[in-house]
Amino acid sequence: MALQISATNPEHPALLLELPWQLPLEQWPEEYLVPLPRGISRHVVRYARAGDEVIAVKELAERPALREYQLLRDLDRLAIPAVDALAVVTGRLDAAGEALEPVLVTRHLGGSLPYRSMFETTLRPATMHRLMDALAVLLVRLHLAGFAWGDCSLSNTLFRRDAGAYAAYLVDAETGDLHPRLSDGQRDYDLDLARVNISGELLDLEASGALHPSVDPVEFGTEICARYRSLWQELTRTSVYPAGKYHYIERRIRRLNDLGFDVAEMQIEHASNGDTVSFVPKVVDAGHHQRQLLRLTGLDAEENQARRLLNDLESWMATQDDYAPGDPLGARPEVLAHRWVREVFRPTVRAVPVELRGAMDPAEIYHELLEHRWYLSERAQHDIGLDTAVEDYLVNILPRARETLQPTAD
Known part of the structure; x- marks a missing residue:
């Protein structure tokens, strides 16, 4: 038996070969490990460094390792928020020639935290509601893509800050299964598991005083069911409108866009008597604002971050002399958008020293600065400008927030 590394990128095997695969994960020396907070797992999991990347390494049997590796790659192809699968390592032997369990290697999701690390300081109920919202959106996105999770829980999710809210990422696909379409029974099964798992996890936190x-743990476990069903209904229901009221259809599409979803295909049917029109979105894709921001600026951000950045971009564009919507002589939106990135976004983010940013990505930093500008402007009763907001943020806000921005050791 020889060591084998199946990887998505031809560069990864060479980097991974430097790690001590002849040792069980529990015995890996500290020099290879990265001290990041870990969630609860039925398997041994360690964070390590491979070249310039931080990776998560999980020991498990070969068949489930290969299966989860493929499922994570499928989710990536479907643009579902999940950790990136990098490799599966098999054929591991210890110094005595005894076989060791294979491992699944995934990329660490920068700026993310497992839920238990977030509860090291007692979370306010409002923050917990935002976590439930994020997890409900993730579960809906999975189900729209035909993915039955089979073990939806806080433990199997990573959370990353997203413009005052949170974005949830699937971190464990071991029990999942991909189908062309999920039945109502499959969705209900996932939802019931989520309710039971989340209530149990919160009861455990309650027992520890965190x-x-x-x-109420039981109420919060039930809450995700209500939030899921509300979002699923909005995304998939059939609407019936009076004939000729086509602006109602546009209003429905805009409401879906506000939720962060695109209507990629729709079905419109006229009643036989001609009095009504039925409209149902046939295919709904998440990431409406993400894609719009990426197309205009090349910036890749979370959905809420993208929405906030687009609002700022549109406000800035309206102040430019060469901005003339619909005028062929005016600057195209893409041209102005790249100018905004070059003249506004990048200089603003770079004003925050790298060593003080902690785990925040550029889009989250810019959102924080916009929030601070709004707060100071409200207090001053006039727009104080972005430069002044940045100066005040660096002096009065960032030093106090620095500890919460940086991930803590396990």
Whole structure:
């Protein structure tokens, strides 16, 4: 038996060969490890460094390792928020020639935290509601893509800050299964598992004293079901409108866009008597604002971050002399957008020293600065400008927030 590395990128095997595969993960020396917070897992998991990348390494049997590797690649192809699968390492032997379990290697999701690390300081109920929102959106996106999770829980999710809210990422696909379409029974099964798992995890936090006293674990477990069903209904229901009221259809599409989803295909049917029109979105893709921001600026951000950045971009564009919507002589939106990136976004983000940014990505930093500008402008009763907001943020806000921005050791 020889060591084998199956990887998505031809560069990864060479980097991974430097790691001590002849040792069980529990015995890896500290020099190879990265001290990042870990969630609860039925398997041994370690964070390590491979070249310039931080990776998560999980020991498990060969068949489930290869299966999860393929499922994560499928989710990536479907643009579902999940960790990136990098490799599967098989044929591991210890110094005595005894076989060791294979490992699945994934890329660490920068700026993310497992839920238990977030509860090291007691979370306010409002923050927990935002976590439930993020997890409900993730579950809906998975189900729209035909993916039955089979073990939806807080433990199998990573959370990353997204413009005052959170984005949820699937981190464990071991129990998942991909289908062309999910039945109502399959969706209900996932949802019931989510309710039971989340209630159990919160009861565990309550027993350890880490849960806010006003939070009812059972109610919060039930809450994700209500949030999921509300979002699923909005995304998939059939609407019936009076004939000729086509602006109602546009209003429905705009409402879906506001939720962060694109209507890629639609079905419109006229009633036989001609009095009504039925409209149902046939295919709904998530990431409406993400794609719009990426197309205009080349910036890749979370959905809420993208929405906030687009609003700022549109406000800035309206102040430019060569901005003339619909005028062929005016500057194209893409031209102005790249000018905004060059003249506004990048200089603003770079004003925050790299060593003070912690785990925040550029889009989140810019969102924080916009929020601070709004707060100072409200207090001053006039727009204080972005430069002044940045100066005040660096002096009065960032030093106090620095500890919470950086991931803590396990």
